[in-house]
Amino acid sequence: xxxxxxxxxxxxxxxxxxxxxxxxxxxTIVDRIIATGVIGTKTTIILLLMGFIYGRVDMFVDIAxxxxxxxxxxxxxAAKFFRHRKSIVPRGKxxxxxGTGA
Amino acid sequence: xIFISYFLxxxxxxxxATATIGILRFPDCYTRMHAAGKGDTLGALLxxxxxxxxxxxxGFSLASFFVSFKILFIAVFIFVANPTAGHAxxxxxxxxxxxxxxxxxxxx
Numbered sequence: 001x002x003x004x005x006x007x008x009x010x011x012x013x014x015x016x017x018x019x020x021x022x023x024x025x026x027x028t029i030v031d032r033i034i035a036t037g038v039i040g041t042k043t044t045i046i047l048l049l050m051g052f053i054y055g056r057v058d059m060f061v062d063i064a065x066x067x068x069x070x071x072x073x074x075x076x077x078a079a080k081f082f083r084h085r086k087s088i089v090p091r092g093k094x095x096x097x098x099g100t101g102a
Numbered sequence: 103x104i105f106i107s108y109f110l111x112x113x114x115x116x117x118x119a120t121a122t123i124g125i126l127r128f129p130d131c132y133t134r135m136h137a138a139g140k141g142d143t144l145g146a147l148l149x150x151x152x153x154x155x156x157x158x159x160x161g162f163s164l165a166s167f168f169v170s171f172k173i174l175f176i177a178v179f180i181f182v183a184n185p186t187a188g189h190a191x192x193x194x195x196x197x198x199x200x201x202x203x204x205x206x207x208x209x210x
Contacts, residue, residue, distance in 0.1 A: 004108065011115055015122045022125050022134070030131040030195040037187055038125060038138050041180060042118065045149050048173065057157060058165065061172045068176055072183040079190040083197050 002053055009049040016042050033078045040071030104159045110152030117145035130203035131195055139188035143181060150177035 016039055023035035044064050051060025124137025154173040157166055 004111075008111055008115055012118060015118055018122050019125060026131075028131055028195075028200060030191060030200060031134060033191055034131065034135055034138050034188075035125060037184075037191075038121065038142050041142050041146050041184065044176065044180070045114075045118075045146060048150070048153055048176075052153065052156070057169050061169055061176075065172060065176055065179075068179055068183070072179075072187060075187040076190055079187070079194040083194040085198055 005049050005052050009046050009053070012042050012046050012049070016046075029082055033075060033082070036078075037071065037075045040067070040075070044068045044071070103155060107152040107155040107159070110148045110155065114145045114147075114149030114152060117141050117148060121145060131200060132192060132202055135188050135192050139185060143184040146180045146184070147177050150174070150180070 019035050019038050019042070023032050023039065026032045026035060044067050047060055047064040047067060048057070051057040051064075054060075118141065121137055121141025124141060125134050128134045128137055150173050154170040154177070157170045157173065
């Protein structure tokens with residue numbers, strides 16, 4: 001059963017690496033924020049699986065709760081920070097002013 | 103009961119994989135948020151429910167019950183917080199003027 005948890009956490013780590021590609025190479029800032037949120041959710045699950053592998057779930061579950069709360073706050077703060085900024089879009093691709101740039 | 107938890111954990115991993123494929127393959131940030139919001143929320147819910155059931159499988163004590171309750175609290179929190187974060191991100195993108203993807207011709 002520890003082997004099963006190890007396989008599941010390795011699969012989740014591989015999926016986190018695949019999501020990291022979108023966080024690095026995303027065309028807009030919105031894609032990066034989305035990928036960071038997904039990585040945060042996966043990291044919460046991986047923390048719990050680490051607790052089951054090491055046999056210390058009672059300690060790791062508190063770390064996972066704190067990580068989930070911090071990830072949610074970080075996503076909301078990034079979304080609110082970039083809400084009215086025109087720099088969220090690449091230059092010359094904005095609504096209503098095509099070709100002219102910001 | 104332990105087979106139910108194995109099935110739930112495997113199903114959650116499958117939904118995480120579909121969410122990752124959607125994030126990698128979709129053409130737009132709105133469609134990527136569509137894949138990330140639903141697949142991620144359902145995968146996390148299934149995985150956390152499976153882990154919470156697995157925690158209770160050997161011996162029912164008060165400490166393991168509290169640990170399972172905390173894991174279910176994480177599941178409920180993710181179920182509330184992940185769509186909220188998705189709504190905030192997409193509203194920020196729409197207010198900032200990110201152009202939605204409209205077919206192959208609109209793709210640059």
